Amino acid sequence: MEALRIVLLVFWATHIPATLLVDSQAVLPARLVPSFAADLLAWHVRRTGDPVMTAPVQPWFRALVVGELLFQLPFFFVAVYAFAYRRNWVRIPALVYGVHTATTLLPILSEIWHSPKVPSTEARMQLLAMYAPYGILPAACAIWMAHSPLPFGKQKTR
Numbered sequence: 001m002e003a004l005r006i007v008l009l010v011f012w013a014t015h016i017p018a019t020l021l022v023d024s025q026a027v028l029p030a031r032l033v034p035s036f037a038a039d040l041l042a043w044h045v046r047r048t049g050d051p052v053m054t055a056p057v058q059p060w061f062r063a064l065v066v067g068e069l070l071f072q073l074p075f076f077f078v079a080v081y082a083f084a085y086r087r088n089w090v091r092i093p094a095l096v097y098g099v100h101t102a103t104t105l106l107p108i109l110s111e112i113w114h115s116p117k118v119p120s121t122e123a124r125m126q127l128l129a130m131y132a133p134y135g136i137l138p139a140a141c142a143i144w145m146a147h148s149p150l151p152f153g154k155q156k157t158r
Contacts (some may be wrong), residue, residue, distance in 0.1 A: 001151070004144060009083040011137050012076045019073050026057040026065040048123045051115035052108055061111075064104050072101065086152035091145050098142025105135030 021037040030038065045054050052061045075097050082090030108131055118124045145151055 001144060001148070004140060005083055005086075005152075008137060008141055009080060011133070012079045012083070016073070016076050016080075019068055019076070022053075023065050023068055026053065027062050027069070048127050049115075049118045050127055051111050051117040054117055060107065064108070067104070072097065086155075088150050088152050088155055091148070091151055094151075095142050095145035098138040098140075098145065101138035102135050102142060105131065105138075109135065 021034065022041055025033050025038065025041055041053060044050060052058070057065075075093060079090060079094060079097070081087070082094075109128065112118065112124060112127045112131060118127065
C-alpha cells in the first residue's frame with residue numbers, strides 16, 4: 001500500500017492548484033481568475049471540446065464544483081498532511097471523500113461519453129483518460145480505507 005499512499009499524496013497535492021486554478025473557473029467570476037489559468041482552460045476547451053467546462057457551464061456541474069471547493073479542497077490539505085505523516089485518523093474522512101468523489105465522476109464521464117460537443121473520438125478518449133484518474137484514485141482510496149482499520153499500521157506512541 002506504500003505505492004498507493006505516495007500516489008494519493010501526490011494526487012491531493014497536485015489537486016489543490018488544479019481545483020483553485022481550473023475547476024473553480026466553473027463558478028468564480030472571471031475577474032478572480034488569473035489570466036494564465038483562463039488561457040489554459042480556454043486552450044483545453046478549444047482543443048478537446050470538453051463538454052463539462054464549455055461555457056456556459058451546466059448547473060449540475062457548477063453544483064459539483066461548489067461541493068469540490070467547500071468540502072474536497074479543505075480535505076486535500078488534511079489528506080496531504082495525514083498521508084505524508086501516516087495518520088490513521090484520516091481513515092473515515094478519506095473513505096467518505098473517496099466514495100463521494102468517485103460517485104461524482106460518474107455523471108462527468110457520462111457527459112463526456114455522450115456529448116455531441118466533443119469533436120472527435122480521439123478528443124473523447126483524451127478527455128476520458130484525463131478525467132478517469134479523478135474517479136479511479138478516490139475509489140482506490142475508498143476501497144483501501146474500507147478494508148484497513150489501521151491503514152498505516154500501528155502508530156508509535158510518544
